[in-house]
Amino acid sequence: MTELRGPVRIVGTGLIGTSIGLALARLGVVVELVDGNADNALMAERIGAGARRVDIAPQLVVVAVPPDHVGAVIAEQLAQTESAVVTDAASVKSKPLADARRLTGDLSRYVGSHPMAGSERNGPLAGRADLFDGATWAITPHETSDPEAVDLVRRLAEAAGARTVEMSVEDHDLGVARVSHLPHLMSALAAGTLADAPLSHLELSGQGVRDVTRIAAGDPALWTQIVSANSTALSGLLEQIRGELDRLLVALGKEEAGDELTAILGQGVSGAVRVPGKHGTPHIDLVTVLVTIPDRPGQLARLFADAAESGANVEDLRIDHSPGRPVGEVELAVKPASVDQLVDVLTERGWVVHR
């Protein structure tokens, strides 16, 4: 069993790099911080993510630079070190591997990885030691990866508190294209039609359009790099979407198109219910209860105190806040076994509850 002893060199002290440094520092692992932007490295050092200068050669190098530069920095770090294992944290795995392969001969010391955690915040100051606690961290060995190198990267992920999943580079990239990059593009396309919409149309917005378009607000420059790096997997999926879109358009043009439309919408239901919810259980296993709440400070506190007294654990929740409503509605999702008790207790305490 390979042990993670350190030092660990982190190249790129943005959110991910700094958070890995903070997670390792809390375990006493020596961390070296490298960044082309000296201010970032200094800030990361100041908040305790490691030191800008370490005199011992690294056991492991983590490349956490922007997507476009990952392959080149991997090759550079392999050249600069003699025996260090090199990994990266990019959200697409085939492009860094191909880029590094063009630049260097032996890639046995390189193993790709992808810590699946993030934030809308960027930069070292957004770094957090607990960013990866319980998160998924994909490890993607290639054909020539040294098994001991794979082991060491797994130790890194575990040290940061993550749950590891091992898969091939190709499988990973198709997976994230499906569950992350394609949803992002669909959200962007849907949101794009609202850019020039009259205000009177936007006034008709409900919770659905808010949910569908939320992620479209993400940084276009970062997403351009992510999407470009995964263009092969994404193009295949987008072709599939275009096929379905054409089917939709033909169906909508017909007088009697019910069956075709229902089939397309039914396929959507089949996919939607497969998306895992909290704890990886399908959200279909939870029961939701609606509670009307006045829009005043303290009401949520009172509601959750009452819910807690019923013994129910709130697994998920959502506030419905339609424009202009003087009252809000909170949707509480609980396990089926807790629902009766929850409704009884809330009703008893004067809440307006709907199942």
Next chain:
Amino acid sequence: MTELRGPVRIVGTGLIGTSIGLALARLGVVVELVDGNADNALMAERIGAGARRVDIAPQLVVVAVPPDHVGAVIAEQLAQTESAVVTDAASVKSKPLADARRLTGDLSRYVGSHPMAGSERNGPLAGRADLFDGATWAITPHETSDPEAVDLVRRLAEAAGARTVEMSVEDHDLGVARVSHLPHLMSALAAGTLADAPLSHLELSGQGVRDVTRIAAGDPALWTQIVSANSTALSGLLEQIRGELDRLLVALGKEEAGDELTAILGQGVSGAVRVPGKHGTPHIDLVTVLVTIPDRPGQLARLFADAAESGANVEDLRIDHSPGRPVGEVELAVKPASVDQLVDVLTERGWVVHR
């Protein structure tokens, strides 16, 4: 000023019809309940939404039957009554109007309307007197609508507790195509690609794909009727989406496609930030604070009690529940003026808070 005196005849005692009945009954307006399904009318009567038999001719008829039948029932009710105003509650307005026009000569007593509230639950037992409290209720007069009829329908919406918005039939249908029907179809297409995805890909799911695909789980039969009824407005938007999709595919096929991709993603950002949040304010005006919480009963109660003591009103919240995480993360959105006080109080009480 036209007064709503009643009786009000409600045709169709599903969620919407029954809820209108309950809202009017609490004001003492006499409500007559009509439904082809005798069980539904009986249930609606039993929960207090009105009576199945009323001997006085109605002042107003509300047609709340499934989308496909609305036009025919409007014509039927105009024929059956001498002076009653007739409205409907369908989510698309041009098709019922066109259908009714084919079946009857004089439509001056008809004014379309669309109460924008709903639930994932259906049927009379899901009915609630407060379903429309503070909701938007669109009123869509056509060229020959009698102004007094328009006035009476406005009184109905206000009596149900809603905020009215008046717009043309065409404008309404393009608006809901944009902010409701198109997002639903985009969600269904994105979710559809997950129907046959390997489980290992679904394991990589985060909050983004959950948000984008949530509404795709809606009833395909109902959505087929809604989408078919609004096919003209929707086809135009879908053609626009297809154009953007082609642009995306061409850009992804190029070696250097950055600018094109960034432009498409930037358009998405422009649209996403225009979607109104709570109280109609853009969500960009709120500041979010992340709080780590152990996944145990009572923690949310403790958090909201502490937040309330800081004096901050939580305007929106979201739980991030990645599969397998032993801790959850709650994102609280508050007004910028409350954020410092909130962070101070929560930190003081031992919460792990990130801005």
